[in-house]
Amino acid sequence: MSDPPAFAEKPLSLFSSDEAPATQLPNGRTPSYIADHRKRLRARFLSGGAQAMPDYELLELVLFRAIPRQDVKPLAHNLLETFGDFNGVLSAPFLRLTQVKGVGEAVVTELKIVEAAAHRLARARVMQRHVLSGWDALLDYCRTTMAHRVTEQFRVLFLDTKNTLIADEEQARGTVNHVPVYPREVAKRALELNASALILVHNHPSGDPTPSDADIDMTDKINAAAQALGIALHDHLIIGKSRELSFRSEGFL
Numbered sequence: 554m555s556d557p558p559a560f561a562e563k564p565l566s567l568f569s570s571d572e573a574p575a576t577q578l579p580n581g582r583t584p585s586y587i588a589d590h591r592k593r594l595r596a597r598f599l600s601g602g603a604q605a606m607p608d609y610e611l612l613e614l615v616l617f618r619a620i621p622r623q624d625v626k627p628l629a630h631n632l633l634e635t636f637g638d639f640n641g642v643l644s645a646p647f648l649r650l651t652q653v654k655g656v657g658e659a660v661v662t663e664l665k666i667v668e669a670a671a672h673r674l675a676r677a678r679v680m681q682r683h684v685l686s687g688w689d690a691l692l693d694y695c696r697t698t699m700a701h702r703v704t705e706q707f708r709v710l711f712l713d714t715k716n717t718l719i720a721d722e723e724q725a726r727g728t729v730n731h732v733p734v735y736p737r738e739v740a741k742r743a744l745e746l747n748a749s750a751l752i753l754v755h756n757h758p759s760g761d762p763t764p765s766d767a768d769i770d771m772t773d774k775i776n777a778a779a780q781a782l783g784i785a786l787h788d789h790l791i792i793g794k795s796r797e798l799s800f801r802s803e804g805f806l
Contacts, residue, residue: 587622587623587624590624591617594606594610594613594614595614597610598611598614608633608638608639609626609629609630609633610629611639612629612632612633612639612642613625613626613629615663615664615667616628616629616660616663618663619659619660619662619663620655620659620660628653628655628656628660631653631654631655632650632653632656635653636649640697640700640701641701642664643664643665643667643668643671643701644668644701644702645664645701646703647661647665649703650664671697672697672698675690675693675694675697675698676694676698676721678690678693678694679691679694679718679721680718680721681717681718681719682717682718683715683716683717684710684712684716684717684718684752684787685716685787691710691718691752692790692797695754695790695792695797696792696797699754699755699756699792700756700792700793700794700795701794702756702758703758704726704758705726705755705756705757705758706723706725706726706755706756707723707724707725707726707734707753707754707755708721708722708723708724708753708754708755709721709722709724709739709742709743709751709752709753709754710751710752710753710754711742711743711746711748711750711751712748712749712750712751712752712787713747713748713749713750714749716750716787719746719748720746720748722742724738724739724742734771734775736771736774736775736777736778737778739751739753739775739778739779740775740778740779740781740782740784743779743782743784744782748784749784749785750784750785750786750787751775751779751784751785751786751787752786752787752788752789752790753772753775753786753788753789753790754789754790754791754792755768755789755790755791755792756791756792756793757791757792757793759793760793760794760795761793762791762792762793762796762797762798763791763798764791764798764800764803764805768789768791769805772786772789772800772805772806776806786806787801788800788801788806789801789805789806
């Protein structure tokens with residue numbers, strides 16, 4: 554018995570669809586049922602925005618450019634079932650994405666362009682801004698860039714004397730539950746940037762932002778190194794999948 558067609562070539566029937574399986578016309582044109590569906594989705598997006606669309610339809614819009622003449626609805630559903638939600642799909646690692654049938658370099662490229670644009674937009678809302686008065690925008694930025702990562706990342710936000718964000722830098726990457734951080738290097742970088750205050754941020758891929766003993770110990774050491782140089786540590790944020798934890802609010806600082 555021969556193998557069934559690849560997912561990208563024929564939609565799986567387990568998903569409800571208002572479209573027939575994709576076929577290419579002899580003249581190379583996109584079949585009308587696909588072209589009409591894409592036209593309707595684009596019109597609905599332009600008239601109502603993303604709020605008017607479920608995740609799978611928004612994902613379809615992204616996939617249209619990568620897969621021009623096929624029904625992408627089944628692939629959109631499959632990606633969401635694999636990675637949980639729209640943000641999870643965008644931030645999924647390259648290799649994990651390519652393990653999904655129908656996902657190739659073109660699809661990954663489109664997804665990563667959208668992810669990069671989201672990060673750039675969120676970052677623009679906090680850079681060179683007064684951080685403490687724009688705390689919600691800062692949390693949005695941290696969630697966007699870190700909540701769905703599958704390994705730990707440690708970032709330091711450097712502030713000037715007016716608590717304006719002057720630099721946002723990744724200090725280290727780690728495994729699923731550990732990231733190496735060197736307090737002396739954090740303090741050294743703060744001096745190089747002439748920073749007056751710091752905010753530490755790292756994520757917990759497990760989704761639970763509860764700090765570990767190592768998190769608390771590392772924060773204490775960075776705080777001690779910063780205080781010795783007259784630099785304030787405003788907070789340490791741990792980003793989980795659905796919520797975040799503030800060391801300052803929880804009494805750890």
